[in-house]
Amino acid sequence: MALLNRKVAVITGAATGIGESIARTFANEGARVVVFDRDGTGAKEVAADIRANGGAAVACRGDVRDAGEAGAAIERALSDFGRLDILVNNAGIYPRHSLLEMTEAQWDEILSTNLKGVFQCTRLSLPHMVAQGSGKIVNISSVTFHIGMKDLTHYVSSKGGIIGFTRALAREVGGSNIHVNAVTPGAIETEAEKKVATQEQVDAVVALQCLRRRIVPLDVARVCVFLASELSDGMTGQTVNVDGGWVMY
Numbered sequence: 001m002a003l004l005n006r007k008v009a010v011i012t013g014a015a016t017g018i019g020e021s022i023a024r025t026f027a028n029e030g031a032r033v034v035v036f037d038r039d040g041t042g043a044k045e046v047a048a049d050i051r052a053n054g055g056a057a058v059a060c061r062g063d064v065r066d067a068g069e070a071g072a073a074i075e076r077a078l079s080d081f082g083r084l085d086i087l088v089n090n091a092g093i094y095p096r097h098s099l100l101e102m103t104e105a106q107w108d109e110i111l112s113t114n115l116k117g118v119f120q121c122t123r124l125s126l127p128h129m130v131a132q133g134s135g136k137i138v139n140i141s142s143v144t145f146h147i148g149m150k151d152l153t154h155y156v157s158s159k160g161g162i163i164g165f166t167r168a169l170a171r172e173v174g175g176s177n178i179h180v181n182a183v184t185p186g187a188i189e190t191e192a193e194k195k196v197a198t199q200e201q202v203d204a205v206v207a208l209q210c211l212r213r214r215i216v217p218l219d220v221a222r223v224c225v226f227l228a229s230e231l232s233d234g235m236t237g238q239t240v241n242v243d244g245g246w247v248m249y
């Protein structure tokens, strides 16, 4: 049987990149998915393509920072599919700025998108998961939290915040049979990554990995399937590296 048979999942930032791969991979494993993204056109295209391939998906346009729009995505899961089993907090941005040149607005934009967005979507999902006595929350952090990375103090702070949030929430909701885990992707080949990393930088990372190939969105999506399925029922509060063996913690 498919690993996520008839489970209902909301995936944030699912119009492209890693989130798109998570949505497609979850649908292939039998999940019914809400493709949630501020890019409404992209979200619609992904959801339509999943349906064209025999899966179940709806698109929802909105900003994870906004309680009303995040709440609408959660409501969409309930109205279209009748329940909410899985939340994947994937939406995130990663522009680079040195701290000396960073503006307060740039700091706030990263922290609000990457960390407050996780807070909004999670707090709005939890009452439904608590009521049904089960739930799986998967938070996408970053390996940069483990290693640090220049010109990304705002981003690394937000991704470290996600790991702290994951651990604290896992303790809070474990008694309700809700699992909360984080994934720290390494250098993942997406269009967004190409805008901030040169080929030379990417090659240097691959040389440091145990696995000498680019790690791709599907590699991350498959680990998310594991963390969203009953295969990981004994795990919560954990952080799983998907980085080709770049760093080991």
Ligand SMILES: NC(=O)c1ccc[n+]([C@@H]2O[C@H](COP(=O)([O-])OP(=O)(O)OC[C@H]3O[C@@H](n4cnc5c(N)ncnc54)[C@H](O)[C@@H]3O)[C@@H](O)[C@H]2O)c1
Pocket (backbone or CB within 6 Å): 012, 013, 014, 015, 016, 017, 018, 019, 036, 037, 038, 039, 042, 062, 063, 064, 065, 090, 091, 092, 093, 094, 113, 117, 140, 141, 142, 143, 184, 185, 186, 187, 188, 189, 190, 191, 192, 193
């Ligand atoms: N690509 C990498 O190398 C890498 C490595 C580590 C972690 N990550 C993390 O993985 C996640 C996805 O990264 P990606 O490379 O696929 O990026 P991406 O830009 O391809 O995808 C991010 C998606 O999130 C959406 N989004 C951004 N802000 C939003 C908001 N406020 N509300 C709703 N949707 C919003 C975007 O429209 C986009 O569709 C991010 O959280 C990123 O930090 C990526």
